[in-house]
Amino acid sequence: MELMRTKTDKEGKEKVKLSILSLLQDRLVDTIDLMMQAKQAHWNTKGKHFYPLHLLFDEVAEALKKSIDLIAERIVQLGGVADGTVQTVGKKTKLPMYPLHIVTGEEHSTNLANALIQYCDLEKNAIISANDAQDFATADMLIDISREINKYYWLVSAHVYTQKPQPR
Numbered sequence: 008m009e010l011m012r013t014k015t016d017k018e019g020k021e022k023v024k025l026s027i028l029s030l031l032q033d034r035l036v037d038t039i040d041l042m043m044q045a046k047q048a049h050w051n052t053k054g055k056h057f058y059p060l061h062l063l064f065d066e067v068a069e070a071l072k073k074s075i076d077l078i079a080e081r082i083v084q085l086g087g088v089a090d091g092t093v094q095t096v097g098k099k100t101k102l103p104m105y106p107l108h109i110v111t112g113e114e115h116s117t118n119l120a121n122a123l124i125q126y127c128d129l130e131k132n133a134i135i136s137a138n139d140a141q142d143f144a145t146a147d148m149l150i151d152i153s154r155e156i157n158k159y160y161w162l163v164s165a166h167v168y169t170q171k172p173q174p175r
């Protein structure tokens with residue numbers, strides 16, 4: 008009887024770990040995509056306020072680069088394999104593709120702000136799941152990332168007066 012319970016507990020824990028690994032893999036993919044979207048904005052923005060926006064978009068990309076590392080290393084700490092290949096990111100990202108035809112700082116700010124807020128929503132769901140699974144270390148890491156990206160949502164969306172959604 009005791010043995011049966013131990014076995015079930017073990018299976019339960021394994022199931023939870025696998026669900027956390029899959030959740031983290033999803034976060035890794037979206038974070039890599041968002042980092043590259045910030046780079047698209049950094050490279051291609053033109054016109055009014057070019058230089059401060061060029062710098063701000065690169066700061067967003069740098070913050071996301073650090074988050075990518077945290078997420079990937081948490082996957083490996085939990086016994087998984089971090090898959091950050093461009094092929095996987097292209098196939099699995101939940102963010103819409105960054106448009107190639109936009110030019111102005113306002114257009115890039117709008118697009119990046121929308122991607123940042125969508126990312127924050129996805130992050131929030133992952134935090135709730137990690138918390139429910141009682142993986143507080145993962146939840147805490149995701150909360151840190153979410154706080155940082157919410158801050159960048161504010162900084163980027165402040166350049167667009169009509170931006171509606173509030174920070175998550």
Ligand SMILES: [Fe+2]
Binds near residue numbers: 049065
């Ligand atoms: Fe650059």
